[in-house]
Amino acid sequence: EILKGTADSYRRLRNTLRYMLGALGGWDGNRVERDTMPELEQLILHRLAELDGVVRQSYAAFDFQGVFQAIFAFATTDLSAFYFDVRKDALYCDPADSPTRRACLTVMDALFHRLTTWLAPILPFTMEDVWLSRFPSEDESVHLHDFPATPESWLDAELAARSAQVRAVRRVVTGALEVERRAKTIGASLEASPTVYLSPELAQIVTNPDTFATLCITSSLTLTGEAAPDGAFTAEDVPGVAVVFHHAEGEKCQRCWKILPDVGTHRHPGTCARCDAALG
Incomplete structure (x- = not known):
């Protein structure tokens, strides 16, 4: 062993x-x-x-x-x-x-x-x-x-402390996605576009939905300070965070595999705006 x-x-x-x-x-x-x-x-x-x-x-x-x-x-x-x-x-x-x-x-x-x-x-x-x-x-x-x-x-101790809180929120999101993956609702996290409900304190730290979606490896997500609905996914060790799963809306980009509403509307067929620009 x-x-x-x-x-x-x-x-x-x-x-x-x-x-x-x-x-x-x-x-x-x-x-x-x-x-x-x-x-x-x-x-x-x-x-x-x-x-x-x-x-x-x-x-x-x-x-x-x-x-x-x-x-x-x-x-x-x-x-x-x-x-x-x-x-x-x-x-x-x-x-x-x-x-x-x-x-x-x-x-x-x-x-x-x-x-x-x-x-x-x-x-x-x-x-x-x-x-x-x-x-x-x-x-x-x-x-x-x-x-x-x-x-x-x-x-940078301040950045490290702030990042630890961001990663704790991320852990709740990935936990919610894992529940959906086990239920065969999704096959990959890029198929998700969850809504993340945050306490006022955490809402001051996790502020950019695009950056946080990148961290969570989802196609998109929504951040809100509203009260979470009943049945939202939570984690006992991370208070102040709740997640509601939603499917990502749009088509799947053939290059980056993100599911976005703008896929298919650019010069290169089947791509999102970023991939279309990258292809030139």
């Missing part, structure tokens, strides 16, 4: 790095400054800066297991299960030069350099393969690089 667990952890980390290699392939290095990034990217940089401190402290104490556990938890919980899942839409479907996509790739590059160098002493051959897959050269090696310096300006 111990060997199976170790193999599974290794496989998950390798898949995380493989995803980044695919996303960064062909990137032109056109970076975005942190202060102009969306809050989601700023949050990941905050978490990366927190992790930087943990990794350096653990290595200084020769706590290699602590290094691996911290990086593994970050890679699986913050990246694979959240950030990568949310941002795959922007990576695949936004125009190549869109600010969100460029910000995402800037963060991916920061993640790549840190994860590979941090893990190199523990997984030397795998990290060497990963590094040379991106930077092929007979003279290059991940083991010739120091840990990158991580700016303290990436730390």
Whole structure:
């Protein structure tokens, strides 16, 4: 069982790095400054800066297991299960030069350099393969690089606290969608356009329906401060949030798979406005 667990952890980390290699392939290095990034990217940089401190402290104490556990938890919980899942839409479907996509790739590059160098002493051959897959050269090696310096300006405790509340609201929405998925009402979250009822306090934090729909991976959603109707989905551990499921209205975009009212009204048949613009 111990060997199976170790193999599974290794496989998950390798898949995380493989995803980044695919996303960064062909990137032109056109970076975005942190202060102009969306809050989601700023949050990941905050978490990366927190992790930087943990990794350096653990290595200084020769706590290699602590290094691996911290990086593994970050890679699986913050990246694979959240950030990568949310941002795959922007990576695949936004125009190549869109600010969100460029910000995402800037963060991916920061993640790549840190994860590979941090893990190199523990997984030397795998990290060497990963590094040379991106930077092929007979003279290059991940083991010739120091840990990158991580700016303290990436730390933002206020943003982290606010984002924790947003993710709690998101958890209620995804819980409501999972009920519909199990009931075979929907097959994917993009088929949904839920209404989210928020307390006055949370309504001050979750304010942009388009941004929150992106976080929840729905085609759209509605935010309201009205009282929730009877039967709305709630979660005991997240007070002040209720969700009522609705099907997304419109046609399915053949490119991004979102269901939107404007699909089919643009120059490229079967696309939404964003995808039509991306196709040129």
